[in-house]
Amino acid sequence: MRSDTQYLLLIILIVVLDFFWTQYLAYRNRKRMSPKIPAQLEGIYDKEEYEKQQAYQKVNSRFGLYTSLFSFVILLFVLCFGVFGWLDELLRQCISSEIPLALAFFGAIYIVNDIITLPFDYYGTFVIEERFGFNKSTKKTFWLDQLKGLLLTAILGGAVLALVVWLYNTLGDYAWLYTWGAVTVFSLFMTLFYSNIIVPLFNKQTPLEEGELRDAIEAFAQKAGFAINNIYVMDASKRSTKANAYFTGLGAKKRIVLFDTLINDLDTDEIVAVLAHEIGHYKKKHTLQGMLISICYTGVILFLLSLFLGNQDIAVALGGKTASFHLGLIAFSVLFTPVSLVIGIFSSIHSRKNEYQADAYAAGFGLADSLINGLKKLSVKSLSNLNPDPLFVFFYYSHPTLLQRIEAMKK
Template sequence: MLHGNVYFLLIIFIVVLDFVWTQYLAYRNRRLMSTVIPPQLEGIYDKGDYTKQQEYQKVNSKLGLYTSLVSFLVLLIVLTLGLFGWLDDLLRQYISNEILLTLAFFGVIYILNDLVTLPLDYYSTFVVEERFGFNKSTKKIFWLDQLKGLLLTIVLGGAILALITWLYQSLGEYAWLYAWGTITAFSLFMTLFYSNIIVPLFNKQTPLEQDDLRDAIESFANKAGFAINNIYVMDASKRSTKANAYFTGFGAKKRIVLFDTLINDLSTDEIVAVLAHEVGHYKKKHTLQGMTISIFYTGVVLFLLSLLLYNHDIAMALGGKETSFHLGLIAFSVLFTPVSLFLGVFSSMLSRKNEYQADAYAASFGLAAPLISGLKKLSVKSLSNLNPDPLFVFFHYSHPTLLQRIEALKK
């Protein structure tokens, strides 16, 4: 019986507990919302901007609650009625090849999930972001992004999924090692070439012209002993007013990408300070550290997956009549949730520690003041929550809060 299966009961328990815990943290965060500016934020926000920020946070929090509730209820119905198993049985009537069966199974789930989440994404972009002045995207760009994302999922995601499925079905107990090597190679490839291959599908990147900003960046790079020739500007403003910058690649493939919105919003010194922070991550080997941890983590996950993948009781817990790669993968993804949450806490703690170190690296070049002013501008411009609940921060934030960063930089 489906409902008498211990794995079924465990899966339901984990799904419910995860939803309740997530919403509890969100509730704690909502409790701190107020139009009154806290003393520690005076001088960062004026009253008008702060009122707008609180309203933006409130609207997004409600949207997040509705989105999570819909996803939770849909998943609960699917699990309770054994619809994963029903879909598996249905597809087996037409598909006998296990790899094609897995691709079709996840393809159907992907499409059905999109039908649920796409209206919410559309609402977020053209109602919420539009209302608060962030959205610059057109409906044409939005739908083209959806189409491109779908094609990338089919081509890249489908190829990797097909290969991993074949490895687990063909190579026995050591299949996880080959899968580990495959995913690691793909991750390294994407780290080196993501900005060259994937980003151009969505955004135009042009080399930063030889002007005062480029001179200032190159001057800092020389002081830091950081050789870089690839500095690009990305046309992020065609979708949003929010600003950012990122660093990608290794060795000769190192690349700094500045959002054009960042160049518009910050002064030259502030941009250099933000980039000094990114260079600090590289100099402190945070990028290498993160990749090493990610590779090790992937290996552990794949090994544990191999132990449970073809468990008959797990397949039955999802309503299946026989074991399969796709049913095992879905069940494992749920069963692993508590472990993932626990490990995520340590990952966030390490990430916040690294952010402090990168800030300190920028400050060591006398850039503390422009970094502080730049971070303030970016936070206010994006209506970031500067007064989040500490427990919410502990579980969810990969960066320290703005106030914590400012306090550390002033030291």
């Protein structure tokens, strides 16, 4: 059997196994759904809320199955009929330089994928989320978000892609090292300035006004020895009723961002407890750990990618005639899936461990009850699945379940 045929069969096998594995886990999760409230959830959900939660989870699970099946069939068609190679050859008739060729190739794939998935995004927002009372986005906001996302991807994604292609085509065997450095610098820049540059394109962020909540947050920050002056409120309610808060940046650029929905849903002590959890991540150096792990992970990926880019058999396997950066990247993204799955397991385990530590940090300040109450409210408000399948949790959950977190904090 020819090498290119072996590569194609391996790629198809990985795509098929990945689809059936993810759907098996989703099936296990659906099987745990029941209209009867499990004993451990009594007191968190009442009967009406629980029935609504179960309906929401079932609808989303079925919708996820349909969208995944559709994407799976499309990808199989593209692989079996060499569409990636066909697109490469078509573009080569007009473009000879590698950088414009890669930009045009991925640009065409991105646009086609956007056109295909857009109806699903629209349905998810204006039918499913609307039906269960989450959606607050207008059609104007939805379409503006799509346009802004497209432009942002074209500008930032295009610039990064052009640089990476140039490095790999110019610097030979050690190009992956220079690419690693460039991607690391870009990632650090985005960590520091994401809230200043990207978020304002989609949401307004205003400083938290003086009053009881700000005083309570600042008092806790002082008690915890955490210097923070940048506390912002984001108008998340323009899109959804779901609440959240996050911590971003490093050093003088660190910033706490509260969704306005969070302020509406929780009382002051509960908000402080949620922020104590976020500050716990910083104090326990989870943010730094995550950054270092991400940098190392990126380096390994770029090195392995460099081994695929000049492989003629891979190009032929995808229907092409000439080895290229973009065809190598497509093949690598599929072939790396099993490795990514294994790495993802360890990443999830590490992340869940960090969440327990951040909870314990907040509890150490006497905020366990407030954090538990706040998490309960947020979970019920967002109709979260509080009784997921353990195997599904093991593979996919970056956070412990609410019940696991409550049990740990009560200990």
